[in-house]
Amino acid sequence: MSPAVLDQYEMVIGLEVHCQLATKTKIFCGCAVDTGSDPNTNVCPVCLGLPGALPVLSRAAVDLAIRGAVALNCQVQSESVFARKNYFYPDLPKGYQISQYDKPYALRGHLDITTSAGEKRIGITRIHMEDDAGKSQHDGFRDSDRYTYVDLNRSGTPLIEIVSEPDLRSSDEAFAYMTEVKQALQFAEVSTCDMEKGHLRCDANVSVRKKGATTLGTRAEVKNVNSFRFLKQAIDYEFERQVAIVESGGHIVQETRLFDANTGETFSMRSKEDAHDYRYFPEPDLVPLRIGAAWFDEVKSAMPELPQARRARFSTQYGLSDYDVNVLTATRDLADYFERVASSAGDAKAAANWVMGDLSAALKAGDIEIGASPVKPESLGSLIKLIASGELSGKLAKEIFPKMFATGDEPAAIMDREGLRQISDSSAIEKIVDEVLAANPKQVEQYKGGKTTVIGFLVGQVMKASRGQAAPGAVNALLAEKLK
Numbered sequence: 143m144s145p146a147v148l149d150q151y152e153m154v155i156g157l158e159v160h161c162q163l164a165t166k167t168k169i170f171c172g173c174a175v176d177t178g179s180d181p182n183t184n185v186c187p188v189c190l191g192l193p194g195a196l197p198v199l200s201r202a203a204v205d206l207a208i209r210g211a212v213a214l215n216c217q218v219q220s221e222s223v224f225a226r227k228n229y230f231y232p233d234l235p236k237g238y239q240i241s242q243y244d245k246p247y248a249l250r251g252h253l254d255i256t257t258s259a260g261e262k263r264i265g266i267t268r269i270h271m272e273d274d275a276g277k278s279q280h281d282g283f284r285d286s287d288r289y290t291y292v293d294l295n296r297s298g299t300p301l302i303e304i305v306s307e308p309d310l311r312s313s314d315e316a317f318a319y320m321t322e323v324k325q326a327l328q329f330a331e332v333s334t335c336d337m338e339k340g341h342l343r344c345d346a347n348v349s350v351r352k353k354g355a356t357t358l359g360t361r362a363e364v365k366n367v368n369s370f371r372f373l374k375q376a377i378d379y380e381f382e383r384q385v386a387i388v389e390s391g392g393h394i395v396q397e398t399r400l401f402d403a404n405t406g407e408t409f410s411m412r413s414k415e416d417a418h419d420y421r422y423f424p425e426p427d428l429v430p431l432r433i434g435a436a437w438f439d440e441v442k443s444a445m446p447e448l449p450q451a452r453r454a455r456f457s458t459q460y461g462l463s464d465y466d467v468n469v470l471t472a473t474r475d476l477a478d479y480f481e482r483v484a485s486s487a488g489d490a491k492a493a494a495n496w497v498m499g500d501l502s503a504a505l506k507a508g509d510i511e512i513g514a515s516p517v518k519p520e521s522l523g524s525l526i527k528l529i530a531s532g533e534l535s536g537k538l539a540k541e542i543f544p545k546m547f548a549t550g551d552e553p554a555a556i557m558d559r560e561g562l563r564q565i566s567d568s569s570a571i572e573k574i575v576d577e578v579l580a581a582n583p584k585q586v587e588q589y590k591g592g593k594t595t596v597i598g599f600l601v602g603q604v605m606k607a608s609r610g611q612a613a614p615g616a617v618n619a620l621l622a623e624k625l626k
Contacts, residue, residue, distance in 0.1 A: 169300035170197030176295035189298030191236030216251030233276035242270035265307030486523025
C-alpha cells in the first residue's frame, strides 16, 4: 500500500487494558494469587466454580481498584454492581466471568500523553473490576498436538479493565498512552504491570476512515498484545490491512484477531461478540458495592506521589531538564533510586548523570533491574562526593565504578585497597610535571612558538605518569606557569 493512499485515511484506536491488582489473595476467595506454584494447587470451591460456593469480595482488591481510578483521574462511583458475563471456554470453570457491566465502579477519566506531534488528552470511558480466567496451555507437553492443558491457579485473580475513548490516532499515541497507564499504576502501587507475566494485557480496537469523516468505521479487535512494541506493530499492520480492504471495494468485518509476533501480522480468531452475546445480568451472589466518602478519602490520602506530580517536582526541586526528568521517572524504582543518590551526593545533576549514564549502562549489560543494583544509592552518592571534594578525579571514578558494580564495595574502600586516591600535593605533582617537560622538549618548544594546543598532550603525559591520580586542576595550573 503506497504512502499516498494511506495518507488519505486516519486510524481510530481505543484500548482496553487489563491490569492484575497486586493483592496477595484472589478477588472472591482466600486462595493465594499464583506465584509459580504447581498447576491447580492454588484453588478452592469458589475459584473452581463448584456448586454452592459463594464469592466474598476482597476489600484489598477494592482498595487497589480505587487507587487505580484516582491515578487515572476517574470518578469513583458511590455504588456499582457486579454482573455475570456468560461464555464458554475450557479455562473458565464457572461458565461465566464475574465482571461489571452497566454500573462500573469508575467513570470518565483521562490521561495526558506527549508524542512528537505534541500533547494530547486521552479520555477514559470506564474502569471495571472482574476476576480472571484460568490459563490454557497448548505447548510444552508430549501430546500437545492432541490436548490442551488447563491450569486454574490464575482463575479468580483480581483485575481492573481500563477502557479508553476512541481518541488515539496513531500507533505512537497508543504507545505513549500505554506508557502513561503503566507508569500511573506502578507509581500508585496498584500493580507491578509485568507484561511478561501477564500482569498488564492490552486489546486494541482499530478502525479506519477517510480523513475528515466523522462517523466511525467497523472495528476489529486485536486481542492480548503483550508488549508495547508488538502493540505498535499490530496497530500499524491492522491499519494497512483495513485500508487495503476498503480501497479494493470490500467491507471490514467486525471480528477478534490475534497478533503473530513472528510475522508481524494479525489473523482472524473469531467473530466479534456484542454485549448481548454475553447475556449479562446482575451477579445474584454479591450485593452492590458501595464506596462511601470516608472509604474513598482513606484510600486517596494514602496515595503515593503520581508520575505527573513527580515530574513537576523533579523539574523545580532539582532544576533538571525535561529529558532528564522523563528518563528518571520512567519507573518508580528508578525515581526513588535517583532521589537517594541526589540526597547522599548533594548534587542532583551529577547524580542524574551517573544514574542515567554509567549505572544504567551497567544494569542493561547485566540485565539487572534497578531495584537489584549491586551499587547502593548511598554508595554512588559517596563516589560523587569524593569527586566534588577533590579526593578523586573523574577519570579515576570511571575506573572505580565498575569495581563497585562487581563487588558492591564502597568507593573509599576500593580507593585505599588499590591506591587510587587523587594526588593533590602540589610538590608531588610539580615533580611529575618537571619530569614530563624534561622528557618532551620538542612539545615545549612548540608551545613557546605559539602552538598552545600542545598543552593538551603534556597534560595527558602527566596524567599517564601519575596513573590518572594527579589533580587535573593542579596539573593545568603548574604546566601553564612553567611554560610561560
